[in-house]
Amino acid sequence: MSGPRVTRSPLDPAVLLGEARRDGDGGLTLFVGVVRDNADGRAVEAMEYEAYEPMAEKEMERIEADLSGRFPAVRLVMRHRIGRLTVGEVAVVVAASGPHREEAFAACRAGIEEIKARVPVWKREWGPDGSVWVDPLQPRPNPGSC
């Protein structure tokens, strides 16, 4: 697998999906989390992602190991970008490739859920009125990213 899982470089979902695929695979699924232009009705101009980098890298690896136990037929490729991202830029990619679509969908969904639950990454939302750290447990019916 090429490169670090947590990176400041732009992510290319198509390339990552290609890395996940093997010739025995028929079902490929992809989740792409991108920066939205609004949150809770507030305009969003950019999101600034910060990570505890060495731990985030290891936690991504641990998630992959856990999920390859749960979905042994699936190959997962996961990346999280950090730094300042503007609207439409890709923050996170989970590519899952397997012989059949059921397990590819399940692994892809589990991948993004685990990333959001476990990987030490935080985001600061930038809008016309300045910036605020996103708290995932605060009642925000409409957060600014996926």
Place this chain on the structure above:
Amino acid sequence: MSGPRVTRSPLDPAVLLGEARRDGDGGLTLFVGVVRDNADGRAVEAMEYEAYEPMAEKEMERIEADLSGRFPAVRLVMRHRIGRLTVGEVAVVVAASGPHREEAFAACRAGIEEIKARVPVWKREWGPDGSVWVDPLQPRPNPGSC
């Protein structure tokens, strides 16, 4: 939306995902069905897809209309390729883009299920021993595509 939904031209999943995305979207999901190198333990060299083209095009449109009723926040872009495809080539793409990942995943999954259930497309599996039409209801624990 650019071009017909049922086409002999190669499909580019990344382009279709880009067509689905709007600036208010944070969760993008993609399903890509590709030709596998085996089916039921038989080697597969190519799959030949045939469609009842005008009806398949309309059925894809009807699925999109149905699903935009079920998932009003999601934009779906769906394509099915026909003709002779070799291992690793993309046969079908469902791109779903929405504000949040839950509905994007659900719409993407529903999209491929509806395509497989309703769109008049058939595939003939080519291997070293000749070709056979794939019958989706025959007991085939390991069919040659998604």
Place this chain on the structure above:
Amino acid sequence: MRVEILLFASLRDELGGTCAVEAPESRPGETTVGALREAFLASCPSASRLGKRILVAVNEKFAREDDLVRPGDTVAFLPPVAGG
């Protein structure tokens, strides 16, 4: 009533791209999908392995057994679909 039917995939391989079927009329100039299917299966025994699994489209939409078919309608007999 004589109806020209479009065939696809394995049915087309076996029987050609079209096939003319003579079906009894329920009323003058009118038959049903079910009557067409029966007449088709009777005249093309090799299609009987699919039987009720053959999907029927009238004017490029899936049709039910009691849907009517009139002259000028486009009728197609489809093996179980297998896209994706």
Place this chain on the structure above:
Amino acid sequence: MRVEILLFASLRDELGGTCAVEAPESRPGETTVGALREAFLASCPSASRLGKRILVAVNEKFAREDDLVRPGDTVAFLPPVAGG
């Protein structure tokens, strides 16, 4: 026992990138994650809004309240994660 703690995101904005905490030892040269958290919250009242929601990592793995911390361990206090 004095432990240097790494801070991230909102905690780092408020308190800087690191913060030294003096925690009682359970045995000589040994304290617990829970004791560190209590000492941290007592010495940095502005962090109390997060309280038990602060995640603690020891040597780059999430730790539980009764996990031990020894000299040389890398300890980090993390606000609730918000990736994706």
